[in-house]
Amino acid sequence: MLRKFHRLPGLMAGLFLIVLSVTGAVLALAPTLDRVSAVIPAFGEVSVAELADRVVTHYPGTEQIVREPSGKVIVYYSRDGQAGADLVNPVTGEGIAPYESSAFFGWVKDLHRAFMLDDAGRALAGVLAAFMVLLCISGILLLARRTGGWRNLLRPLSGSGSKRIHAELARFAVLGLLLSALTGSYLSAQRFGFLPEASEIGPTFPAEVSGGQPAPVGTLKALGNVDFGEFRELVFPYPGDSQDVYSLTTRGGSGFVDQATGELLQYQPRSDGSVVQQWIVSLHTGEGLWWLSLILGAAALTVPVLSMTGGIIWWQRRRSSGQLPDNADASQADTLILVGSEGNATWGFARELHSSLNKAGFRVHCSEMNALANQYPQASRLFVLTSTYGDGDAPASAQQFMARLGNFRPGKALTFAVLGFGDRQFPNFCKFAVEVDAALANKGLGRLHGLEKIDRCAAAQFSEWGESISKDIGVPLTLDYNPLPPATVELELVERADYGLAIQAPTSILRFKAAEQGGWTKVFSGNHKTLPSFEAGDLLGVMPPNGQAPRFYSLASSATDGVVEICVRKQPGGLCSGYLHALRLGDRIEGFVRQNPEFRPAKGNLPIILIGAGAGIGPLAGFIRKNTSRNPMYLYWGGRDSRSDFLYQPELGDYLDDLRLTGLNTAFSRSDERAYVQDKLRQDQMALRQMASKGAQFLVCGGRDMAAGVRQVIDDILKPLNTDVESLKKQGRYLEDIY
Template structure:
């Protein structure tokens, strides 16, 4: 519901939001430009200013002070009217005052689209739409990252989703303020709320007799500080009664020219003060720095409109198209899907097609469709993601409520597959909840709950093999989520380790591949000569020949050095690892970059504890290489035999020497009295506690089994501090990249 509340107004008002955002950004510069030429001397009264101006402008009619402090004089001379910017310290002309025609045009476009009342109504509705978009977008962002305390954490998703959310995170406060104040001002325009401007002072019925005093001697003007002035209208000779009209930030009144008394003064009401404040907050007039900040935020509106439309279109394209979706009553198997942005439907479709090829009649629907009729399902498959901080996704929010009271048939069984991101403390929590609720309701669990991290195609394929054994049919599930376009890479060099081992390891270093020799002139002319942008810890997706499923390898380098480096262990029967191990310098591959921003050392001087085993050292070595600030960095790494596969040994020794690496702790398992990395952590428990207690961050990279053992060891180490891994994860101080 919240997503629909965000998407629908955004799509309807996208063009107007872009226009209002762009024009608002342009207008935000005007208060700053006005401020550049303004200076209001302290301790100057309006009487002094008027006296100075009258010396140089005998025909002055009006003196205005702009919100940014500029003094504008309107006058008549030789039958001609004019307006000048004057120096308040002397009253002399600084420059002619000519309001920019372009600025007036943009302001009119921003306020009413040149359509008078109808245009003002349209911009008011757009302001309300922006208010709704800002509030709903902020709530969606909070749910996406797992709570308010996690609002600054790295974002995940595809490129459009990340950029949409990242700009929203930066601009939402300014857009929310602009939309709120703009909505109020629009309501005041149509008298839906009061702006307090109707409360004009009463015009004096009579004034004191006698000749007028010089402006410098008028008591009311002497008592008014120049910083409080908005407008002073001077009396017109021959008009009776001839009085000064004085408008200030506090109230308005008239000044008797004969004795300087303040007549008919009426202070501004609270309503007028509120409106003036809202006007100032919206325009930045008088707060030029705020205007510039709001202008920068307003520039985000067109970006958010475009990226939001792209994300919506991607979500529409991802909606399921299920061939031969059987009726529930005749189905042999039922697949229910819980998804927030439709990505889980792609996996469900692959399972749907695979089960049909195995000869089953399959019914697939959203989890929210669950009802008592589904109790008759003989085999129930549930594929669900988790949204935010352990919540149900959009298409699964009603499932647990609908499950209550539904009695399964005597042969009914279920299988739950969860999708999530291990960086979240409540990884696949909703899948856990569904699995437990089904078991508690009397359904028979046919397979243990399985979890997929970051839409891993490999994990999904392995899960499919287990489902195939359960059903007695061969089941090959190869679903590949959409990925960015690939880039041609050429192997520059390789470093082999453990060649005599059953599973050797190789470090591969690639550069951007030149165009093929037979490429045309245009292809050679516009070929990419540098690698795409990436950082250590990001992932390289490599699609081996003969397989549509990419394999992901953590990057040990960043693009600043024009080298892409990965560390690969050869797996028995591994299609991609075997392919990569067979490469020779000069050969080419195709790869794409998948950002992994959640796996990064935090900025600052707090210590960083790097823990890994085997090829998990790849990104950790990259982090150390980039530690040019020499911040405290400690590496705990486990290998097999220091004689055969001490990965990155020369580099690590150099990093110790130049202090990019503070300490190195190794653990080798295939030597006499061998130990694993988690044992090294426990041996160094007191030091680890000090580092973490002083704000240290922990980054873990390696196999899932190793990561689980490390979590158990860290929990044991932190017990005296009343801390645990879960708490560190919630604070962004414990991050994993596991495979």
């Protein structure tokens, strides 16, 4: 519903909103241009009496002096029976140039306010301003949902193309657009009588005037007490009429000044309503606030792009939910694929699965999760592919699924498998997929395959899931789909250190430098000709030869180290690991960086406990290298043989010497000790428990089996503290990077 609330006003009023925003951006230049051309005396430098005296010297026929919100001063005068108006220098009183309002800005203002249609156009502009308020508020809510909550609104956004551009620009411009829309709606509502308009009744003409000989304007006391910065307007008395007075308007109010005595008569402060009214006008136009006008103009310029990208996103959603080729009728299908998607990415994976199952001879029906039928008489297997929207919500094409599931009557033979898509940096990673998996199990369906989760549309994970499903259904499937082919950088191998050859577990530390320096960056699409900034713990995606899916390796270096460093163990039959191990110095590979901000040591001086095994030491060594502030940092690491695969041994010794590493505890499974990293943790459980009680953070990197064993040990260690690993995870004190 929220998405429809956001989409409909945009689609209905897109073209008019573009006209309104472009003309608004043009008008936003006027206050800045006026400010640049204005001469602004310092505070206290010029009083109104001094200003008037200097102007009258050069313009004896002065009738009125006006100070505009920008600070420009205009004198209206009569000379030889002809009326004139000049811009003047308030410091000298000399004329700068004849004053004439801009015909161009006047035309643009009429187009902006009324589309050249008088009251009908003004009414339309008011309705559009109200539409923009709805768009801004619903857009802010959608951004909060997409980023996983209000606290995450400023975090980096994932994705690319129109969705990324739309979200980034919206986040940049929404406050400026909302301010313009709210003030514009308010002014329009006032004009058409929906809101009361503040009235300002000026002071009554003084009943008694001295009528004496007029004094020189520069000597009048009331005018001398008003600084130039407070001044707005001074109307001169009619020549030769001793009973007439000066009319003075300042920022705080208005009154009259006796031309003989210089006394202030009948002064009346501005009403609160008038002050509010003027502020609303200033906030809408930027008059008197040139810096705000630039902000409002920049925000307005995003509307054409937001309208275009919004239209593209809407069209892509419509296309993505259309019928697939060779889609079997739901009543005849033996295999079902239900898709929960917010921004089309999940549909691409569903199409790949649909095509592969069709090729394998299955009758496959694919539809969105909202289209769940009450029953599927021929179906024996159900695949649910769903993303999670924002902070654990259902995506657009699955918002009705849970309600429909109540009426669903599955056949006895129907089994299911749920595949979740999300971004691991958010705390509720794949939460909706977890809920769907549990709901289907509670409905009585058998499991074809356990719940699995894919991080940031990883093609390699999808391919691995397909291999597992192949075993479950007894039919080979090849799922080779990469929705976002990454833009890669050519990296040249400049250094390597090889370990583990003697124990048939070859592991290498590989260091690369970018072969192509310089270049430019496409900010929104994420395409880079040079590597972006990165930290230890981020991921290097490597494109293996003859393989479309990248393989990811945790980085052991930061951008400031000047190298891209990874630690790679050669896997039996491993396509990418074998490729990397075969490299020689000077050889080049194609790679790209993927940020992994959720695997980082906490800042501050609380203890950091690093735990890993094998090649998992890579990012941990990088964290230690960056610990130049010498905060307490302990490493527990397991290898096979200290004589063959003690990775980073020289560096770790140096880090101990210079106190970047506080403590090192190693375990080698093929040594006389035959110990694993879990054993070393148990040996130090008293010290670890004490550090945990003081707020220590645990970072674990390595294989899944090792990580599972470490979790069990840490849970045992934490029991006396009445806490566990899951509790530490929620606090951000137990982080894992496992494979």
